[in-house]
Amino acid sequence: MNTEEIEFLAEQEEVTIIPKFTDSRVVHLISGDIGPFRAGIPCVVPIWVAKTLRKKHKCKIVAPEWMELDLLEQKLEEEKSSRFFTPMPSDHYMGIAHLLLSDDSDIEHADRLRLTIKNIWDVRVAKARASADTFLKGGGRHAGIDHLTQLEICNLRPLLLDALDTKHQLSVPMENMSALNTSAASGSLSESFSSASTPRRSQ
Amino acid sequence: MSNLEDMFLNEEEDDEEAITAKSVLEMITDAWVNEKLCPEILPNKAELVEVMMEQIDQMEENVLQLQKTDLRSIIHRQELERIRYLIRSYLRARLEKIEFYSVWVFKNQSVLSPQELAYLKEYLSLSVAPLKNLCDRFPGPAGQLNPKQMEIAPDLEAHVFAKSRVDLPDTIIVHDGPREEEITVTKDSQRIVPYSCIRQYVRDDRIKLI
Amino acid sequence: MWGDKAIELIKELERSSELFPPFDDDKVRLILEECRVLNQFIEDAMSSTFDPETNNYLAGVKARTAALERNKRCLLAYQWNRLQTLKKMRWEFGSILPPEIKANMSETEVQWCTKYSKALANYMKNIGGRNGLNLMLDMQPPKDLYIEVRCLKEYGKLELDSGEVFNLSENSQHYMPRSQVENLIRLGVLEHINWS
Numbered sequence: 001m002n003t004e005e006i007e008f009l010a011e012q013e014e015v016t017i018i019p020k021f022t023d024s025r026v027v028h029l030i031s032g033d034i035g036p037f038r039a040g041i042p043c044v045v046p047i048w049v050a051k052t053l054r055k056k057h058k059c060k061i062v063a064p065e066w067m068e069l070d071l072l073e074q075k076l077e078e079e080k081s082s083r084f085f086t087p088m089p090s091d092h093y094m095g096i097a098h099l100l101l102s103d104d105s106d107i108e109h110a111d112r113l114r115l116t117i118k119n120i121w122d123v124r125v126a127k128a129r130a131s132a133d134t135f136l137k138g139g140g141r142h143a144g145i146d147h148l149t150q151l152e153i154c155n156l157r158p159l160l161l162d163a164l165d166t167k168h169q170l171s172v173p174m175e176n177m178s179a180l181n182t183s184a185a186s187g188s189l190s191e192s193f194s195s196a197s198t199p200r201r202s203q
Numbered sequence: 204m205s206n207l208e209d210m211f212l213n214e215e216e217d218d219e220e221a222i223t224a225k226s227v228l229e230m231i232t233d234a235w236v237n238e239k240l241c242p243e244i245l246p247n248k249a250e251l252v253e254v255m256m257e258q259i260d261q262m263e264e265n266v267l268q269l270q271k272t273d274l275r276s277i278i279h280r281q282e283l284e285r286i287r288y289l290i291r292s293y294l295r296a297r298l299e300k301i302e303f304y305s306v307w308v309f310k311n312q313s314v315l316s317p318q319e320l321a322y323l324k325e326y327l328s329l330s331v332a333p334l335k336n337l338c339d340r341f342p343g344p345a346g347q348l349n350p351k352q353m354e355i356a357p358d359l360e361a362h363v364f365a366k367s368r369v370d371l372p373d374t375i376i377v378h379d380g381p382r383e384e385e386i387t388v389t390k391d392s393q394r395i396v397p398y399s400c401i402r403q404y405v406r407d408d409r410i411k412l413i
Numbered sequence: 414m415w416g417d418k419a420i421e422l423i424k425e426l427e428r429s430s431e432l433f434p435p436f437d438d439d440k441v442r443l444i445l446e447e448c449r450v451l452n453q454f455i456e457d458a459m460s461s462t463f464d465p466e467t468n469n470y471l472a473g474v475k476a477r478t479a480a481l482e483r484n485k486r487c488l489l490a491y492q493w494n495r496l497q498t499l500k501k502m503r504w505e506f507g508s509i510l511p512p513e514i515k516a517n518m519s520e521t522e523v524q525w526c527t528k529y530s531k532a533l534a535n536y537m538k539n540i541g542g543r544n545g546l547n548l549m550l551d552m553q554p555p556k557d558l559y560i561e562v563r564c565l566k567e568y569g570k571l572e573l574d575s576g577e578v579f580n581l582s583e584n585s586q587h588y589m590p591r592s593q594v595e596n597l598i599r600l601g602v603l604e605h606i607n608w609s
Binding site for chain 1: 224225228232236239240255258259262274275277278279281282285286288292358360361362363364377378379380384386392393394395396397413
């Protein structure tokens with residue numbers, strides 16, 4: 001998964017909008033019904049719908065409840081003082097912030113919100129890197145990562161998983177290796193074949 | 204769909220299926236994420252994909268009835284785009300593994316859809332040809348091409364990020380050299396683990412990869 | 414030393430700055446010649462009568478068998494990795510590969526490409542509802558339904574699924590459905606104009 005793909009998932013999250021038009025018909029989307037729309041009356045739609053409507057000047061996007069300066073400042077302090085990852089208000093907090101807090105956002109204090117969310121992200125990512133480092137040095141093949149969000153994992157994945165996989169491969173005794181690699185006696189091709197990157201890593 | 208009656212009939216069906224269509228879409232989304240992150244190819248969800256493709260075809264026809272500039276038409280078409288991307292990307296992720304691990308997948312072919320199996324067979328036969336050509340130029344017994352030598356197996360010991368959908372009834376066991384560690388897995392807990400020790404749970408959708 | 418040429422072949426492929434270097438048939442032939450000599454020794458040894466005093470062939474046979482296997486492995490890996498590159502390019506460029514790539518393909522590789530395209534087409538025809546599903550589209554998550562494009566070279570008329578016809582002349586700009594121009598963007602006919 002890359003950041004674009006995770007953003008695609010974030011776009012599926014719901015957001016409240018205030019329509020600037022009235023249309024009493026319900027839109028039967030495959031992903032669920034939306035509408036009816038009444039000008040000035042808030043309603044909930046997926047973010048991708050909200051973005052399209054807004055681009056056509058058909059609505060205003062309302063900030064999600066958690067997107068509030070005081071709350072986020074508090075979250076930032078909590079995150080700083082906790083050894084662990086604290087639960088985030090949305091699994092896509094960063095993606096949603098990116099989608100809703102563009103330069104011409106409807107949401108007030110977009111700049112400061114963006115900055116605070118970025119600060120939270122930075123604290124969490126630094127924490128994740130530090131724990132990854134400890135984890136790798138300490139050994140072991142598993143670790144709890146509660147409350148880490150998808151985008152944070154995406155940021156951590158390439159380096160950490162490669163390091164873990166390599167470390168594990170090096171720790172496996174040689175005789176086990178040959179048992180894993182079929183027909184090692186006649187020289188399995190797998191190793192030389194595998195110089196092409198495996199699907200998962202290339203994705 | 205030539206007469207009006209048919210159209211109404213279909214629309215009714217549409218309404219009835221709206222709830223399931225949504226959940227099918229959610230399942231396909233989950234399958235997509237899993238397939239993207241899993242070292243091996245997972246059991247296929249061809250039935251879900253088929254249902255969704257029918258929904259898409261039907262929706263496409265309904266959308267044709269709308270004015271192109273109608274806001275609803277724009278939103279519908281955008282959704283169709285999104286779903287088509289999802290399905291394409293999902294099937295591509297599978298195809299990539301089918302090709303890369305072809306010989307290994309052939310031995311574990313129960314995970315494939317009928318179409319994927321047909322493709323794998325065609326792919327194997329066409330890809331063996333160039334290697335066989337080379338071997339034919341070899342003197343003596345080395346000229347035999349042994350399928351074992353072509354086999355690349357996915358690394359099931361690779362580490363993954365996982366999140367449990369349920370409280371697992373049994374603990375999972377992580378092997379680390381001579382050591383064994385037991386882990387109790389609770390709903391919504393997240394871990395880094397070797398794929399091998401959660402493999403069965405990923406395959407039966409009790410654990411998802413993140 | 415035995416196997417030197419084989420490893421050279423692999424290194425050559427890895428180090429090449431070209432997207433797809435020419436198939437090195439000369440080197441392949443040299444390696445096969447080495448294999449022939451190795452194999453001849455083994456065959457001679459097999460057919461000679463065993464006499465521990467005068468012809469203790471065992472070590473020689475073992476070493477040559479290993480060398481043969483290694484050469485074979487390198488040759489197969491060479492060919493296999495080239496096919497992987499071709500596959501990647503097939504997905505990137507579509508069924509018509511750039512001429513400079515084509516020129517470097519061996520006869521076998523040309524045939525492989527044709528068959529690969531056919532296999533893919535068969536598969537895509539059989540999945541996804543009425544009209545099949547073209548997996549070459551939507552390589553990235555959709556962002557906008559319509560995008561603004563600039564035409565980089567004379568292309569002529571393009572008819573969309575909707576029946577609308579666009580005249581793609583050099584430097585013309587159009588507002589078109591992303592899904593239907595993705596391929597032309599990849600081929601360098603159109604360019605996505607990104608205002609933001």
